[in-house]
Amino acid sequence: MTREPLILALALLASLEVTSCVRRSEAAPSPKPAAFGAAIVESSGGKQFAQTGATLPQPLVVQVNDEQGNAVAGALVEFSAAHGVSFDPSEGLTDSSGQLTTNVSLGAMGGRYQIVASTFDKSHKQVELRVEEIALDYQQALGRHLSDQYCDRCHNPESSAERVSNYDNLAVKPHPFTEGEVLNKMSDADLTAIISHGGAALNKSALMPAWGNNLGKNDIPALIAYIRAVSDPPSRDAGPVFVRK
Amino acid sequence: MTEKLKALWQKLFGDPVRAFGVVSVVCLCSLAIAPAKNHFSEWRHYQHGYLKMIRNRSEANTLRRHFDGGIQQIWLPDLGVVDRCTSCHAGLKEASLSDVPTQPYRKHPVIPHKLDEFGCTICHRGQGAATTVAEAHNSTLAWEQPILPAKYTESSCGECHRGPLPGTPVLNEGRHLLSRYGCVHCHTVKLPDGGVMKAEDDPPSLSHIADKTTREWVYAWLKDPQAYAATATMPNFKLSDNDARDISAFLIANSAPVAGDNLTVSAKPSSDPGAGTSLYGESFCASCHAVQNAAGNLVGGTVGPELTRVGSKVKPEWLQAWLRNPRVYDPATGMPHYRFNDAQVATLSGFLQAKADSDLLANVHLDPATPEQIAHGKRLVSDYGCASCHEIAGIKKPENFAPELSRIGSKPTTQLIFLPGMQHTLPDYIAGKIKQPRAFASGLKMPQYTFAAAQIDALTTALLSLNERSSTLPSTLTVPAVPESDYQPAGKAGKLMTDLACFSCHRINGHGGDMAPDLTWEGSSVQRDWLVKFFKNPGTLRPALIRRMPRFNLSDEEANQLSDYILTAYQNPAVDRDSMPLSGYPQGQVELGKQLFYGKYSCQGCHIVDTKNDKGYVGPTLTQVGSRLTSAWMLQWLKNPQSLRPGTIEPNRAMSDEEARAITAFLMSQKGGKQEVAKK
Numbered sequence: 022m023t024r025e026p027l028i029l030a031l032a033l034l035a036s037l038e039v040t041s042c043v044r045r046s047e048a049a050p051s052p053k054p055a056a057f058g059a060a061i062v063e064s065s066g067g068k069q070f071a072q073t074g075a076t077l078p079q080p081l082v083v084q085v086n087d088e089q090g091n092a093v094a095g096a097l098v099e100f101s102a103a104h105g106v107s108f109d110p111s112e113g114l115t116d117s118s119g120q121l122t123t124n125v126s127l128g129a130m131g132g133r134y135q136i137v138a139s140t141f142d143k144s145h146k147q148v149e150l151r152v153e154e155i156a157l158d159y160q161q162a163l164g165r166h167l168s169d170q171y172c173d174r175c176h177n178p179e180s181s182a183e184r185v186s187n188y189d190n191l192a193v194k195p196h197p198f199t200e201g202e203v204l205n206k207m208s209d210a211d212l213t214a215i216i217s218h219g220g221a222a223l224n225k226s227a228l229m230p231a232w233g234n235n236l237g238k239n240d241i242p243a244l245i246a247y248i249r250a251v252s253d254p255p256s257r258d259a260g261p262v263f264v265r266k
Numbered sequence: 267m268t269e270k271l272k273a274l275w276q277k278l279f280g281d282p283v284r285a286f287g288v289v290s291v292v293c294l295c296s297l298a299i300a301p302a303k304n305h306f307s308e309w310r311h312y313q314h315g316y317l318k319m320i321r322n323r324s325e326a327n328t329l330r331r332h333f334d335g336g337i338q339q340i341w342l343p344d345l346g347v348v349d350r351c352t353s354c355h356a357g358l359k360e361a362s363l364s365d366v367p368t369q370p371y372r373k374h375p376v377i378p379h380k381l382d383e384f385g386c387t388i389c390h391r392g393q394g395a396a397t398t399v400a401e402a403h404n405s406t407l408a409w410e411q412p413i414l415p416a417k418y419t420e421s422s423c424g425e426c427h428r429g430p431l432p433g434t435p436v437l438n439e440g441r442h443l444l445s446r447y448g449c450v451h452c453h454t455v456k457l458p459d460g461g462v463m464k465a466e467d468d469p470p471s472l473s474h475i476a477d478k479t480t481r482e483w484v485y486a487w488l489k490d491p492q493a494y495a496a497t498a499t500m501p502n503f504k505l506s507d508n509d510a511r512d513i514s515a516f517l518i519a520n521s522a523p524v525a526g527d528n529l530t531v532s533a534k535p536s537s538d539p540g541a542g543t544s545l546y547g548e549s550f551c552a553s554c555h556a557v558q559n560a561a562g563n564l565v566g567g568t569v570g571p572e573l574t575r576v577g578s579k580v581k582p583e584w585l586q587a588w589l590r591n592p593r594v595y596d597p598a599t600g601m602p603h604y605r606f607n608d609a610q611v612a613t614l615s616g617f618l619q620a621k622a623d624s625d626l627l628a629n630v631h632l633d634p635a636t637p638e639q640i641a642h643g644k645r646l647v648s649d650y651g652c653a654s655c656h657e658i659a660g661i662k663k664p665e666n667f668a669p670e671l672s673r674i675g676s677k678p679t680t681q682l683i684f685l686p687g688m689q690h691t692l693p694d695y696i697a698g699k700i701k702q703p704r705a706f707a708s709g710l711k712m713p714q715y716t717f718a719a720a721q722i723d724a725l726t727t728a729l730l731s732l733n734e735r736s737s738t739l740p741s742t743l744t745v746p747a748v749p750e751s752d753y754q755p756a757g758k759a760g761k762l763m764t765d766l767a768c769f770s771c772h773r774i775n776g777h778g779g780d781m782a783p784d785l786t787w788e789g790s791s792v793q794r795d796w797l798v799k800f801f802k803n804p805g806t807l808r809p810a811l812i813r814r815m816p817r818f819n820l821s822d823e824e825a826n827q828l829s830d831y832i833l834t835a836y837q838n839p840a841v842d843r844d845s846m847p848l849s850g851y852p853q854g855q856v857e858l859g860k861q862l863f864y865g866k867y868s869c870q871g872c873h874i875v876d877t878k879n880d881k882g883y884v885g886p887t888l889t890q891v892g893s894r895l896t897s898a899w900m901l902q903w904l905k906n907p908q909s910l911r912p913g914t915i916e917p918n919r920a921m922s923d924e925e926a927r928a929i930t931a932f933l934m935s936q937k938g939g940k941q942e943v944a945k946k
Contacts, residue, residue, distance in 0.1 A: 072436065074416030076719050105416075124719065129416030131375055132367075158375035163433040171915055174884050175871070182565065182812060190881035191871055221866075228871035234918035235908070239378060246376070261367040 055095030058085035092119025131158025164247025424731030429747030440728025501713035515635030516643025535616035542617025577622030675733030751776035759831030859932025890938020
């Protein structure tokens with residue numbers, strides 16, 4: 022007889038627990054797709070660099086096309102990647118030009134992150150696009166800073182109004198740091214020698230000056246780590262590729 | 267029910283022998299709990315996992331030898347570190363484990379500090395002494411310190427390193443934003459060295475605002491500063507129409523004219539856009555001011571305010587007076603006093619006045635202000651703390667208007683009120699507060715800023731670095747920032763340099779901007795004749811730069827006065843004037859210098875000597891360097907450029923004396939033709 026209130030209270034507690042759990046697991050429902058495409062392609066935002074954990078400087082834009090290659094509006098696109106990568110938004114419907122834009126924050130570890138954008142075609146089969154983005158760890162980010170300061174003016178052919186490239190002015194063209202075909206074939210020791218003693222040290226162009234007296238002892242390894250991180254095709258030392266499990 | 271229990275009791279403890287047996291078994295079992303708990307502990311699970319993982323690797327034996335079982339601990343009493351993280355994170359120091367894709371077994375990325383000297387929680391926060399993932403990484407058991415998300419890790423560098431570091435771009439940016447956006451006008455940030463963080467923005471005085479602009483513009487600006495200029499650092503106070511009306515009424519009514527500033531238009535503004543564009547270009551206004559171009563991109567510097575819609579803001583008579591001499595209206599302005607003549611003032615004011623946006627004020631119709639509105643406006647100005655940033659006649663700058671942020675990075679989460687749906691962590695709270703300050707309660711005064719996601723991350727990083735530990739670290743453990751000096755040049759020339767706002771761009775003796783070269787040793791570097799000519803007509807030294815030295819239209823007397831001062835005051839004792847003659851070098855030496863210049867050192871990659879063949883755009887053009895620099899400076903520069911200008915990117919080639927002399931001789935023979943001197 023005295024137990025009844027106790028049982029009642031227990032039941033009440035249990036139901037409270039259940040309702041609170043239900044509320045917690047409640048997620049916003051996915052939007053209903055209004056159309057289906059046949060392929061998904063990258064519009065912009067692939068192969069960017071950002072520091073670990075940081076948001077990529079440009080958003081990732083993908084486009085859904087039909088069999089004829091025309092943009093499809095209203096198709097549902099979902100983004101996914103390895104643990105630690107976040108998207109804002111992580112899914113959505115393509116706009117009138119067939120595109121969906123998302124801001125990507127990379128994970129906490131340096132390396133390449135594979136981003137998967139997926140949509141469904143008319144037969145509800147999943148169509149995927151894989152894009153790679155690069156997270157720079159401390160050393161690689163320091164290398165990027167040094168590269169901006171010392172290397173970029175000649176090694177990057179891209180000019181802007183704020184920063185005119187010197188690439189076209191050089192009789193012997195320097196290798197852009199993304200040029201994996203060439204740079205991957207050079208050992209760390211060779212790169213160190215060229216950076217510290219100049220191009221002439223390895224019978225290359227003397228237009229590449231010797232930076233050994235300008236750079237500190239941690240700087241040259243940082244530069245090489247950066248070169249390895251951004252090379253395309255990827256260098257052996259670029260670290261793992263983080264993929265969705 | 268009770269019968270069953272009674273039966274069970276009888277069964278277990280019915281006779282003494284059985285009772286003794288049962289009690290013994292229970293005792294034994296409870297004794298086994300502790301060792302069992304230890305055996306099945308989480309960290310052992312991870313150590314087993316590590317051993318299993320390394321077994322299949324080629325360097326398994328080495329890794330096995332490096333591995334120590336049991337609880338590992340880094341104990342650093344000086345830093346208050348007791349970190350057992352390495353019990354699970356067993357591979358942090360193994361260089362070969364950089365290909366392992368996940369923690370806890372991956373190698374730690376290369377950083378400038380050793381793990382054994384700093385531990386883990388100094389940078390990552392979390393509970394170092396814990397030996398389970400939940401307790402170490404998250405905040406359980408009412409511990410306050412969860413692990414820091416990776417994007418904020420640089421905040422920990424800032425606890426000890428008070429100045430900018432090349433490896434901490436996010437922290438540097440965050441600290442810069444705290445100053446640049448004037449956060450520290452309202453929020454005091456006491457620095458551990460005793461000073462306070464200073465603001466770098468330059469909010470204008472509002473005591474004379476009616477000279478400069480109209481009430482309609484003030485109203486539109488108060489409603490939405492970014493509608494006038496996307497780059498405006500003034501935040502949006504989300505004022506109601508009536509509040510903006512009353513504040514604008516008060517500010518205009520409260521304004522007193524500045525003598526000499528409310529002149530009638532003295533020169534008829536010219537409407538020749540071609541002449542205006544070229545004078546705006548020649549005066550290098552774009553070095554400091556940005557303007558949105560037709561494509562919507564901002565072109566120009568960020569030192570001064572954006573001028574895209576300046577014609578909708580300023581009164582023509584004020585603009586002309588300002589262009590004539592900005593120091594009449596604002597003695598402390600960073601804008602140089604160009605000595606424009608009447609025709610130039612007319613051209614430039616006409617050009618700027620045409621940069622108007624008819625939409626900006628199209629819907630602003632204000633009736634004349636009533637005394638009640640003005641009084642209400644005054645009250646609002648006090649309530650919103652406008653005088654924290656702006657000087658306003660009759661209103662005192664409020665002290666500690668907003669909460670102090672000196673230790674915000676240690677604020678306990680129990681003292682925070684979170685928004686629904688928000689993670690209950692301090693970094694999320696700070697970022698959320700910057701993103702939407704008014705959402706946290708009604709009646710909050712903090713205005714809305716328009717920061718990008720990356721800027722909010724940077725600001726949060728900088729704020730997290732201001733914490734209990736950073737303010738209590740002994741000075742032996744910190745790396746202080748290099749303080750900005752309060753250097754001021756003396757005498758008449760010093761006054762002239764202030765008038766020309768040299769320090770807005772140039773740095774001298776640790777004081778001033780970083781847009782243009784440091785002039786601390788300029789007196790040893792340049793020849794007097796060149797300097798005088800340069801002041802009269804600054805030519806192009808670096809063809810690829812869009813920010814350049816403007817022509818201030820100096821008189822001969824002023825140019826001479828400045829040159830004399832610079833030649834006298836800014837001498838480097840290490841540059842010996844007698845170390846190398848200015849001319850008269852043997853032909854062989856010049857020839858050797860030329861060979862070294864084009865051959866061994868290939869200087870033409872970055873510099874131009876022969877305009878026909880050389881194309882280098884990185885360093886200054888050297889076609890007339892023999893008339894510009896002193897030979898003694900050049901000799902010392904070639905031997906060790908960083909000894910004269912620390913941080914210059916000129917490669918330090920450690921040249922021998924003979925080589926440096928030869929190249930100096932070759933360069934000193936580059937005097938340049940007259941036509942090149944005048945060429946832009």
